[in-house]
Amino acid sequence: MIQGEYQGNNVEKIKKILFQDDEAGLELFRLMQLYLFKDSDKDDVLKLTESNIPPSQPNETGYLPIGTWSPVFEDGEVVFVRNKQADTAFWESNCKQFCLKKKSTHKRVCVIGESVAAGMFFTPHISPTKTLSEYLELHSEGMWDVIDLTRNSMNAGALLETCRAALQINPDYIVVIAGNNWYTDITIEHSGPISRRRMYVNALDKGNICAIIQQYKEKSVEFAKEILRQIDGISSEVQTQFLFVLPAVNYKDWERRYPLHWLDNKKTSKWYEKFKLAVHAIENKDYESGLKLGVEMIQIDGGTNATSSRIVANCLMKLGRNEEAYAYCAAESDNSLLFDEITSFPGMSSLVRKEIKREEKSFKHIFFFDMEEIFQKFSGEKVVGSPFFVDYCHLSPEGYKISMAPIAGYITNCDVQIKNIDDDNHTVGSFYLATAYFCIALYNTHLNRPVINNFNMKKYVSLFQKAVDCCETVLDIMELYIKARGCQFGTGFALSKSGQKLSDMLNSPLDLPITQQAPGVDAFAITCICEILTANGRKGKKLLEEYQRAYINLLDKGVDLINPQYMEWINSHTMAAIDSENGTWRNMPYHKSWWPWSYFTLASDTLNDLEMEIVLRLPTSFTAKEKKRVSVVINNKVIKNIFVIDKWTMHKVTISAGCLSKGFNRVSLEWPELEQNEEKAISDLKDRYVKGRNVEFYPIFGEIFSMRVRKKTK
Template sequence: MSSNDAMKQLSDEIAAQVYREQRGDFARLLSFANLVDRSSPAPAAKAQPETQGQIGVWKLDPASQTFVRDVAVTADWAYWAQVQSIAAKSARPRVLFIGESVARGMFYDPGYTPAQVLEQVLAGQLGAAAPEVIDLARTNASMATLRRIATQAEQLEPGQVVVFAGNNWAGNRSYLGEERAYALAASLRESGINGLRQRLESILSAEIETLMDDLAALYVQRQVPVCWVLPEFNLEDWRDPKVYAHWLGGQDANDSWLALLDTAETLLAKGDHAGAREAAEAMLALDKGDCATTAYLLAACAEGLGQPDARRRYLEMARDASIVDFTRSYSPRITALIRQLIARKAAQHGHRVVDLHEVFQAATGSAIAGKEIFLDYCHMTSKGIRLAMAAVGREVLQQSFAKSVPQEALLAHATWPSDADEADAHLLAAIHNAHWGQVYEVVLHYCRRAAEKSPAILELMGIIVEIQNERLPVWMNARATELLETVSPQIKRYLFSMEFKCLDRLLLDAFAACCAEHGIDLASRLSTLRLEGHCVAKLGSVDLLDPYYHSTSFSNQQFIDGGVNQHNDFFKAYEPVSHFCFISDEGQGRLLRITLKSSDGASGGHAEIRINGQPCQRLPLTGQWQTHDVSVSAALLKKGVNDVSVAWPKPQLNGTVELARIGRDIRQHAMAEIYPVFGHIYAFEARAVADSRKTDYAPA
């Protein structure tokens, strides 16, 4: 689209808003169109946070000249190093260690952290002359947090700064204010979702460059050397949730993409990697690399064809596609764009870089790291931590002490964690992977590693089974709170802060399987707890739209009545088949009552209700809410967890119309639905008694 065409469309929008007297957006439209003077004084910038006397959660005690943890921010203490105080001055040189949760050593912290290992590595080479490593890494640190900490930490007079960050930048949309709306909408209008992605990445790039320029300017005054650590991502094992192509331009593009997906998956299942690749490449031509599903298919084909370089390229493509998705939660990750920017800006400022991709590849011989190095998407195993900190130590010794030491010699001084810390870390990894929707085999691997390191972890698995089967907060479970008094700080902190509550079928089944391998029958206890706490016959009815029963991970939670992740007025089916479950005993049928409608307003289609994979009933769909009663015979049910799925007909998929709608949503600051929706559910219950009384749940 030419700039004249884009300006004409913008002018049409201005005229339409004038006609409708929608004055709220009128000034922004004029400003974006350069029809008013934007050189007038900008609003005053927010005052910078006070830097003197405060460093993160530590506040200066003037009497002792020591920064002490501030009791006014105790809720924030858990995100930082568990250190009570930091001396304002030291006779030893200091290395500031700034970063995010990967730099905290998540899952091992506080028993074993990267900062501790780095200090051991340096002490092993320099003895009493070794620098003190000040651990200022913070879990969930944003770019703004890094800037603030770097500024505040000048009070400690550092001799070297290490910044280990980049995972939290792509998923942080704080850089997108209202003033960006029309620029984003224009990019969408000109080049579809790919244009929107390019504009998002352009805005993010500017924020990263500003951050790195600010940090460079801060430390150049003191001539303090800076080393950036580039995180790596678990490309081997981590998989994002399956998504279907976003809205594509044209009336038939989405239909074509879905047909190609079916072809590619069928051929891949038959082992025809070349044929599947051909279909997936046609998908790629349509979605421009902005859909992770296409990239994962191409990676699988490359693996089958023995093409490791291509496999890594496609796995990176899948990892990076999430930046355009505002409707799901995605795990933190460093993208190719962020890696390139950090490397380029570091070189520009004379900063050194430790690239963990290169470090791990040299150590393992593989260009694609997996469970050997990672506990989840980016947090490292003890082996990963030791390798990373030996590489960082090597750079610190070269930069600040003009000392060149082989990495192997530094590794000799990097200690391993205790078996107890190793067990706790792997147990937490199993929980975290399950709650991010990873496959059963991966979750079971971490369960087994935890049990290998400490048999006591098996008892803790039993406690977690109880916690997740009760709908109460952890602190209200008497047995759990009593037993958790004996566990490590990292276990206690994680479990008591665990907001994600679901039936947790995959995780708890993995716990039961792991316990069975050690002669412990947890499966029977799990079955009993599920029947006692969730059986439809006991409760009378179960709301299947409660995220507890339909969500399996952070990514697919939908809060119909509001929540921390995604708030909808009704359940939206982003996949052709929607999955739910309920607990039943034996011998009796159940009643399902569902209120649903088509997503595109069309009539004539049918949704099919399936029970444990078996067809149960077909329901007619229209553009209006309709309530249906579905009788489920006892023959279709089993004792325990029963799967309920709703298979939707394919809706009308007119990408041209939908892209225009997305642009309007962006301009009006509404949540932009960039993916097709296959159907809508307003209410869905499983009932114990099959009464015939109708209740209309549909909105007026």
């Protein structure tokens, strides 16, 4: 009893210390967690290599499962049979089963890796494994078992686990295609647990955000080398030869737009001033000026931001200076993986690629292939993109053919001719290709964000047309998509008849969830699809009007444009996730802008004036005393300037029918220049990071509590 009383008193003492108004107790407690209870560096690496495959143990056969394939006895032999488990959908291989023992007349090759290795979008009909198998059959007289053990989103731990488990079936070769998904566990998190903050707290304490970024890059290289050391160790103990393929990244066609983090040199606002000028120059095709401004931005940010690097790369490529653009493309991709608040796209770091190639000989039991070099040699271009890729890193069927040829050549010890593979339309079926390219077009339209503010409609429309060129039956799928997206404003997609029918027609159960990540009103994709439908003799115009009409009717009661479904490029404001609450008010209770502009989609007719009621403010950290101007813009035309302060204020704006287009309209707010105490912002960030609180790595231009639009009452 007395002991219990003492426990109670001690708990109260701890509470009193932790909840002091000045947070000194909380800070001390967090510092102890960060520094005194830190794991060893070795333990940190072991934690980073935890597998994302469900754990398993040897069963009655004495063997471990290999991925989703479980060992069973069948006619006295051990056979690995595809089995349902928590992550089965991610193993998209159509391999039903394979034997423990290979035939004496056969050689066995296992392909292991993440979504690039799996053949995302084209599985199960076309994949790198199938392409490699065809090459081996064509260019050797022997018999081959080529087993696809790839898994979408396979992390480093799962890769190591699958490599070890695959040795049970005694392969002659293991081909590993991996390295894109290794860095999510070292991402710099704005709300990460103390265990994850330990990686960066010293760098932040001694330096600033740029020091954290440098630490991240060093850790990514260190981590990749550790993974390869472990694979090399596995390979050293067996006769199986390991071939490791460094995946390539689409530098040419995929753009990675990311806001600038707070800088250490008090020039964050200066960077954004130049950014606005650079965007204006590029939109007016003044690439020389855009290039000059982009270089100045990099000089300010020290080469730590993706957007400035992409601006320079785009301008150089427009000016025909592709060789020079390569380094900036690589920097853009590397700098897009740093922070967790905005959707990033997997890709092998150029620093990791360079370091692996530099130390290639130290991994004595691995033979390396560099997919980027393969594409560069084939195309004669330094900056590679289409036709090898369909998005930021996933390959096209042509990419499979070109990248697998030298691997097949190494295994068979002969010169493999790429042209010997039959056309995909002939061997696979045009409809399967068409559905794949439809999903690819959706994915690009939802996620490939340009660094400027205008969209190249022709670019995206052509992606949907490519699907039609494969097979016109895909037009049926496009119509189903429009109808399903219109069901309960998208929330009824999966339950609608159109949505269910559409899902049954796709190649993989993963395709639709992947392409459907928080698209919102989806105005851009819907417009592109309806344009394609109309151009191909379907009732695209009617479908578009019906889709828009549902949103227009909401104006009778009014809509709030800060509902995430109305935000343009919602994944620029939040992490993409297959999550029912992602991109909703529960996840984003009010809008905060990391950019000088905020963009929204408004569906309207041209019969009625509209009234807008906006509640907004500048960030409380703004140092300006006087009111600042915010411009309200409809379809690139300023309709009103309002003046705001760092407290919530309400403003009414009338939108005349003459300013509106029938259907989708682009509503934007242009925020004032940043006027914040950058030194204090970084000091506050450090303080919150150490205490385990959420931090803002990016400056905020403005915040909107609500932006309601309704038909104007007479």
